[in-house]
Amino acid sequence: MPTHEHLRLILEYLWIIPLLPLLGSAVNGLLGAKWPNKFVTGVALGSTGLSFACALEAVREFFADGQASFRKEFFDWIIAGNFRAGFDLQLDQLTVVMVLVVTGVGFLIHIYATGYMAHEGGYYRFFSYLNLFMFFMLILVLAANFVLLFVGWEGVGLCSYLLIGFYFLKKSAADAGKKAFIVNRIGDFGFMLGMFLLFRAFGSLDFQTVFAKAATWQPDAMGQFGTLTIACLLLFMGATGKSAQLPLYVWLPDAMEGPTPVSALIHAATMVTAGVYVVARSHVLFTHAPTAMYVVAIVGCATAIFAATIGMVQPDIKKVLAYSTVSQLGYMFLACGVGAFGAGIFHLMTHSFFKALLFLSAGSVIHAMGGEQDMWHMGGLASKIKVTFVCMLFGTIAITGFAPFAGFFSKDAILFAAYQSENSGKALYGIGLLAAIFTSFYMFRLVWLTFGGEKRYDEHHVHVHESPGSMTVPLMILALLSLVGGWFAAPALGNGPNYFADFLAPVFGNAEAPSSHTHSLELTLSIVAVLAAALGLIVAWRMYSGKVSRGTSTGLHKILYNKYYVDELYQATIVGPLVWLSRNIFWKVVDVGMIDGSVDGIAHGTEAVGDTVRHTQSGNVRSYAVWVIIGAIVILAIIFWPLWRPAFFVATSGGVR
Amino acid sequence: MVPTNYYLILSAILFGLGIVGFVFKRNIITLFMAIELMLNAVNLAFVAFSQSLGKPDGEVFVLFVIVVAAAEAAVGLGIIILTARNRRSLNVERVDLLKL
Amino acid sequence: MTAPLVIFFVLAALAVFGAVSLILQRHPIHSALSLIVVMVALAGLYLLMGAEFVAAVQIIVYGGAIMVLFIFVIMLLNAGLEERTNFSRLATYAGIPLALAVSGLIAAAIVRSGGHLPAPAPSGALTSTKTLSMLLFTEFVYPFELTSFLILVAILGAIVLAQREN
Numbered sequence: 040m041p042t043h044e045h046l047r048l049i050l051e052y053l054w055i056i057p058l059l060p061l062l063g064s065a066v067n068g069l070l071g072a073k074w075p076n077k078f079v080t081g082v083a084l085g086s087t088g089l090s091f092a093c094a095l096e097a098v099r100e101f102f103a104d105g106q107a108s109f110r111k112e113f114f115d116w117i118i119a120g121n122f123r124a125g126f127d128l129q130l131d132q133l134t135v136v137m138v139l140v141v142t143g144v145g146f147l148i149h150i151y152a153t154g155y156m157a158h159e160g161g162y163y164r165f166f167s168y169l170n171l172f173m174f175f176m177l178i179l180v181l182a183a184n185f186v187l188l189f190v191g192w193e194g195v196g197l198c199s200y201l202l203i204g205f206y207f208l209k210k211s212a213a214d215a216g217k218k219a220f221i222v223n224r225i226g227d228f229g230f231m232l233g234m235f236l237l238f239r240a241f242g243s244l245d246f247q248t249v250f251a252k253a254a255t256w257q258p259d260a261m262g263q264f265g266t267l268t269i270a271c272l273l274l275f276m277g278a279t280g281k282s283a284q285l286p287l288y289v290w291l292p293d294a295m296e297g298p299t300p301v302s303a304l305i306h307a308a309t310m311v312t313a314g315v316y317v318v319a320r321s322h323v324l325f326t327h328a329p330t331a332m333y334v335v336a337i338v339g340c341a342t343a344i345f346a347a348t349i350g351m352v353q354p355d356i357k358k359v360l361a362y363s364t365v366s367q368l369g370y371m372f373l374a375c376g377v378g379a380f381g382a383g384i385f386h387l388m389t390h391s392f393f394k395a396l397l398f399l400s401a402g403s404v405i406h407a408m409g410g411e412q413d414m415w416h417m418g419g420l421a422s423k424i425k426v427t428f429v430c431m432l433f434g435t436i437a438i439t440g441f442a443p444f445a446g447f448f449s450k451d452a453i454l455f456a457a458y459q460s461e462n463s464g465k466a467l468y469g470i471g472l473l474a475a476i477f478t479s480f481y482m483f484r485l486v487w488l489t490f491g492g493e494k495r496y497d498e499h500h501v502h503v504h505e506s507p508g509s510m511t512v513p514l515m516i517l518a519l520l521s522l523v524g525g526w527f528a529a530p531a532l533g534n535g536p537n538y539f540a541d542f543l544a545p546v547f548g549n550a551e552a553p554s555s556h557t558h559s560l561e562l563t564l565s566i567v568a569v570l571a572a573a574l575g576l577i578v579a580w581r582m583y584s585g586k587v588s589r590g591t592s593t594g595l596h597k598i599l600y601n602k603y604y605v606d607e608l609y610q611a612t613i614v615g616p617l618v619w620l621s622r623n624i625f626w627k628v629v630d631v632g633m634i635d636g637s638v639d640g641i642a643h644g645t646e647a648v649g650d651t652v653r654h655t656q657s658g659n660v661r662s663y664a665v666w667v668i669i670g671a672i673v674i675l676a677i678i679f680w681p682l683w684r685p686a687f688f689v690a691t692s693g694g695v696r
Numbered sequence: 697m698v699p700t701n702y703y704l705i706l707s708a709i710l711f712g713l714g715i716v717g718f719v720f721k722r723n724i725i726t727l728f729m730a731i732e733l734m735l736n737a738v739n740l741a742f743v744a745f746s747q748s749l750g751k752p753d754g755e756v757f758v759l760f761v762i763v764v765a766a767a768e769a770a771v772g773l774g775i776i777i778l779t780a781r782n783r784r785s786l787n788v789e790r791v792d793l794l795k796l
Numbered sequence: 797m798t799a800p801l802v803i804f805f806v807l808a809a810l811a812v813f814g815a816v817s818l819i820l821q822r823h824p825i826h827s828a829l830s831l832i833v834v835m836v837a838l839a840g841l842y843l844l845m846g847a848e849f850v851a852a853v854q855i856i857v858y859g860g861a862i863m864v865l866f867i868f869v870i871m872l873l874n875a876g877l878e879e880r881t882n883f884s885r886l887a888t889y890a891g892i893p894l895a896l897a898v899s900g901l902i903a904a905a906i907v908r909s910g911g912h913l914p915a916p917a918p919s920g921a922l923t924s925t926k927t928l929s930m931l932l933f934t935e936f937v938y939p940f941e942l943t944s945f946l947i948l949v950a951i952l953g954a955i956v957l958a959q960r961e962n
Contacts, residue, residue, distance in 0.1 A: 658795025660727075660788045661887035664719050668894045672901065679905040697915035698804045698844070704906045706808050706841075710834070712899030713815040719891035720819065723878045725870055726827045732862070733815055733831060736838055739854075747845045747916030755850050756931050762857050763943045767950035769862045773869045774957030780873050786824075789883045 049097040050109055053128045056097065056138065057177035059090040064170035071163030080153045083166035087149045087173060091142040098135050107131065107545050110183050110247065117186065124244060129183035133546045136384060137180040137316055140391050144308045145173050147513040151399050152300035154509030155406060165205060165298070172198035176309050180316060185234050185244040188317070192230070192281065195310045196223045202305060203297040215293035222290040226280015233273030237324075240266050250323040258327040261462075271324050271331035274317060275338075282314030283365045284342045284372060289606055291365055295357040299402030302357060307364050307398050308391035315371045315387050319380045322547060326378065333462050336376025340457075340467050340474075343369030345603075347477035351484070352599045354589075355412050356401050359485050363438065364394055366474060370453050373471060377464065379456030381543045386449035389524045393437035393446060396517035400431035403506040403514065404489060411501065414485065415589050419494035423503045428490050430514040435486050437521040439479040439572040442565075448525035450475065451565045452540075458564060459557070468564075472571050479575025487583035703744035710737035724776050724788050728769070735765050803844055811837035824875045828866050835859045845916040849925045 049055065063086025071079045101109055108131035117124040130138075149169065156165055172195060179191025197220070204216025234244060241249045259265035278284070283291040283306075294306050305311070318325060318335065325332050343366045350362035367390050374383035405412055407424050421428045437444040440451065454475070458468040505511070527539035592600045601607075655662070714737060717730030739758045746754025780786050814833035821827045835858050842851035882888060932940055 656795055657884070658792030659884045659887070660791065661719055661722075661891075662884040665884075665887050665890050665894060668715060668719070668898065669890075672894065672897050675898065675901045675905075679901060682905050682908050697798070697917060698800050699915050700913040701906055702804060702808075703841070703845070703916065705903050706811065708899045708902040708906065709812060710815055711902065712895045713812070713819065715895040715898055716892060717815075717819045719887050719895070721827075721878070722881060723824050723827075723875065725824045725866065725873075725875060726818070726878065729818060729824075729827055729831050729866065732858075733818060733834060736835060736858070739850075740838055740841065743842055743845055743847050743850055744916055745913075747847055748913045752927050752931055755847055755928055756936050758850050759853060759928075759932070760936075760939060760943060762853060764946065766857060766862055767943075767946050769865055770950045770954040771957070773865060774954040777869065777873065777958055785879075786873060786875050787879045787881055789881045792883070 048100070049093050050100050050104075050130065051111070053097060053111060053130065053181065054113055054126075056090050056093050056142070057174050057181065059086045059093065060170040060173035060177070062086060064167045064174060067163050067170065068167035071167065074163060076153075076157065076162050079163045079166055083170055084146075084149055084153065086170055087142070087146045090173065090177070091146045094138045094142040097130060098139065101130050101135065112183075121242065122238070122244075124184055124186035126187060127183035127245070128181040129246065130181070131546055132543050133316075133319060133384065134180055136388055136543070137312075138177065140312075140388055141173070141176050141180060141309050144391050144395050144517075145176075145304060147516055148300050148304045148308070148395060148399065151303075151402070151510050151513040152298075154507045155300055155402055156298060157509075159298070161205070165202075168198055168201045168205070169301075169304070172202065172305060172310070176313070179313055183246055185237065185246070185249075189227075189230065189234065192277070192313060192317075193227065195305070195313065196220060196227070196281070199223070199294070199305050199310055202301040203294045205297055205301065209296070211293075212296040215290070215296040219290040219294050222287050223280045226277045226287050228276075229273045229280070230277025233270045233277065236266060236270040236273060240270065246320065250321075253323050253327060256327055259330065261329045261333070264330065265328070267324055268328035268330045271321070271328045272334060274321060274324075275314075275331060275335055278314030278317055278372075279338065280314075282311045282368050282372070284314070284338050284369060285345060286605075288342065288346065288365050289609060292358050292361045292602070295355070295361050299357065299398060299405060302361070303395045303398035303402070306361065307394035311364060311368055312371070312387050312391065315368065315375065315383055318372065318375045319384055319547075322375070322380045325375070329462075332376050332378065334376070335372050336457075336460070336462070336467060339369040339372025339374075339376055340470050341369070342366065343373065344470050344474040344477070345369075347474045347481065349599055349602050350481045351477055352592075352596055354415050356404065356414050356417075356485060356489060357398075357412055359414075359481055360394070360397055360401060363397075363478065363481065366478060367394065367438070369474075370450065370471065373457055373467060374453040377456050377460035377462075377467070379453065380547045381540045382449065382452035382456050384543060385525075385528065385539050386453055389437070389445035389449040389521070392517055392524045393434045393444075393521040396430060396434040396514065396521050397438065399510070399514055399517065400427050400434060403427040403510055404431075406506050406510070407503050408496070409501050411496065414488040416496045417489045417494070418492045418496070419490070420503065421490040424505050426505060426511045426514065430511075430518045431486060431490070433518040433521050435482045439482055439575065440475060440568055441572055442569060443522070443526070445521050445523070445525035447565070447569070448528045451561075451568055452528065454568055455561050455564050458560075472568065475568060476571045476575045479572040480579050481575075483576045483579035484583050487579060488587070491584050492587055700744055700748040704741055707737045707741040707744070710734075710740065722788055723786050724779065724791075725773075725786065727788055728772055728776070732765060732769070735761060800844060804841070807837045807840045807844065810834075811841070822878050824870050824878070825867065828863060828870060831866075832859055832863050835863065849928055 063082050066082050067079050071082070108129060110127060110129040112125045112127040115123065115125050149166075152165070152169065156162055159165070175191045175194030175198060177191070179188055179195060182188040182191060200216045200220040203219050204213045206212045207216075237249055238244055241252045243249060253267065256267065259268045280287040291306055291311070295302055297305075325335070346362040346365035346369065350359050350366065353359045353362065367386070371383045371386050371390070374380070374386060404417070404420065404424065404427055407420070407427065408417060411417065433444070437446040440446045442448075454468055454471050457471055458464055460467065527542070598604070655666070711734055714730050714734035717733060718727060721727050721730060739761055742754045742758045742761070746752060746758075776786075779791060783790050811834050814830045814837060817830035818827045818834070821830060835854060839851045839854040839859070842848075842854060
């Protein structure tokens with residue numbers, strides 16, 4: 040049917056969604072150096088906006104089509120024997136969520152960045168990198184096989200490095216970029232091993248094939264480290280690197296060296312969620328490997344509380360948000376670990392709204408304060424930058440989980456699922472609840488230190504002003520999303536359907552229909568969660584509203600302030616020895632000594648030989664004569680050789696005739 | 697009758713003596729004379745073989761050797777005269793410009 | 797001990813004596829005279845073998861022309877006693893052993909090859925002047941003409957080389 044064909048316009052050319060930002064990146068990168076800012080802005084916003092529009096259209100076509108999932112192979116990329124990895128893109132409900140989040144939130148952040156970065160050098164370079172990041176992230180979420188996903192995975196790591204080290208002349212920024220890339224690489228090692236194992240087990244890396252075959256396998260028992268368990272653990276290792284969980288989270292706080300829009304887009308809303316996406320996408324594998332799921336849950340829970348404790352004492356506004364991100368990602372992994380993949384993705388979506396909002400608001404504060412990031416030098420800003428204050432407040436209420444904001448529904452779903460899990464679910468729930476209290480505490484601490492109390496800065500040096508419209512409009516849109524983003528699941532409170540879970544049901548399987556017993560349990564737990572958030576708020580209010588001073592850092596506070604000395608530990612145990620090894624063994628011994636030495640050695644050897652042989656050319660006729668005679672003897676010996684052999688034999692054989 | 701071998705061995709001895717002279721003598725002219733000695737030794741061998749085998753070709757070759765030796769002596773001595781004029785010495789070890 | 801053998805040994809001893817004398821004399825003129833002795837002895841040996849023409853040519857050309865040339869050059873250059881320089885250690889130590897090696901190799905080869913050659917004897921017509929000149933102008937006429945050319949070149953060379961600078 041003609042209309043049927045027409046409907047699938049974007050779906051047939053699904054690659055247009057990642058391609059547009061790539062084109063924008065190339066144009067800005069190659070040509071933008073000489074352009075005025077508004078051209079660069081036009082290209083960047085145009086490509087991202089168009090990509091978002093195409094994503095919307097693709098989603099519309101997908102639903103109009105009515106099929107469960109759409110997959111198209113565009114071209115063969117790798118064909119080796121029986122193995123094929125193609126440039127195949129797919130669209131199902133999970134991808135829909137991810138694509139819309141990436142393009143939508145990404146677009147809003149792009150708009151914000153045009154205002155934030157307006158006076159920065161390298162404007163075109165920033166947007167080139169940002170668009171390149173969008174390209175890779177979209178490849179990641181649209182990929183239909185692990186190999187293409189890994190391309191996107193690596194690509195976003197690269198863009199993260201480029202953007203964190205955007206102010207490359209500053210050593211701390213360059214170091215942070217390196218740290219992010221290297222720590223990611225460690226995780227990627229695990230991810231690749233997981234991919235290899237999956238290929239060996241299933242003979243293919245296409246999602247369709249792998250998940251279909253895995254579904255027929257017998258699930259591993261708890262504590263059994265079968266193929267699926269090991270593969271899942273390895274994939275999760277990659278996820279801990281990319282999504283900053285224990286023990287590979289150390290790069291994320293350092294990544295705050297990058298410009299704030301980068302922190303918002305990459306390290307809050309999209310890149311760091313790639314790990315959660317992978318785990319959710321591979322849910323078939325994980326549900327067959329309960330040990331791996333348990334590990335995921337424990338790591339997620341531990342990270343959530345660990346990062347929350349550190350965030351409680353940080354003075355830098357962006358660092359608090361960074362640790363908050365690590366903590367919230369822990370919640371997402373906790374959800375996946377207890378089997379509530381839908382809840383994890385739900386939290387991913389709401390988190391991207393309010394975390395992007397929080398980061399962008401922080402950026403607005405920093406912009407207003409002329410670059411100041413230390414909260415102890417802020418204070419009393421509420422009346423001066425009203426819009427930013429309200430938006431930040433929206434974000435804070437959302438993250439702490441007060442109804443009816445978005446965070447309430449998503450965090451609630453996670454804690455409820457954790458409580459019901461049979462593998463130490465109650466303990467997981469308890470820790471998660473404690474982390475929620477801490478979350479509330481550090482977020483309201485942030486709000487009060489920044490906006491409340493008296494000002495702790497010198498008004499003559501800092502001219503506080505509200506941000507321009509390009510920055511505040513996206514803030515307001517995100518604030519709205521932080522309010523309403525969770526309402527998909529709202530009817531579940533009143534015994535109605537959970538639209539979000541139903542939406543993802545074709546991917547994850549149907550959620551249990553809530554019986555009345557579990558329904559009242561769920562309500563109870565929701566109220567407990569709100570009370571926990573309130574507790575955190577009250578403690579923060581008591582401590583940080585009004586006049587506050589910094590005080591000295593001792594004991595437990597000191598340990599938290601220094602992030603449990605984890606960086607120092609890594610430096611001493613891993614980084615230090617490796618650098619020593621590289622410098623003293625690989626560089627001095629192998630490279631300089633052996634490789635350079637052998638090359639130089641050949642030169643020296645030739646020189647030495649020449650130096651020695653040169654003495655034969657003495658100019659003395661008599662020596663030359665001797666050499667001629669020696670040559671003659673050799674020739675004579677060769678000519679007369681046949682005469683010697685039989686004679687020799689006759690002589691030794693005693694003259695037998 | 698004298699066996700051929702005797703002549704040949706005499707030829708070898710003379711040749712060896714010529715080599716000794718060539719290596720040890722320092723006067724250029726004497727060096728040249730040692731070369732002539734070597735040529736003579738070879739001539740002896742040629743004639744011995746020629747008479748022994750009954751083919752006159754060897755002796756014809758001897759004539760050629762003598763002719764060439766004569767030509768060589770003429771040109772060689774001319775060069776020696778020039779060298780002696782230039783270096784003001786007849787010591788072959790003083791002619792050592794071709795060294796590294 | 798037949799007469800030819802005795803004559804052979806006498807002439808051989810004379811030749812060797814002349815050669816040794818050539819090496820051991822310190823004045824080049826003495827070396828030249830020693831060489832003449834060697835050549836005369838060899839001419840005698842050629843006669844003994846029956847190669848009269850070669851013997852004659854040896855005396856006339858070698859002894860009478862080449863050696864005279866040598867002596868003239870020695871006279872012209874006013875060659876004196878030989879200097880006793882020794883710049884080459886290699887030559888000093890390796891000279892005699894190498895010479896011994898060469899002659900030893902050749903001699904050993906001669907001896908070990910069985911020595912089934914007939915003794916050289918004057919065979920009259922076979923090696924007479926007539927036969928030689930027939931060969932020279934028929935079979936070997938090409939090398940013969942080349943040698944005359946060679947002589948011409950040598951003459952020219954000698955003249956050019958020995959000219960005094962103008």
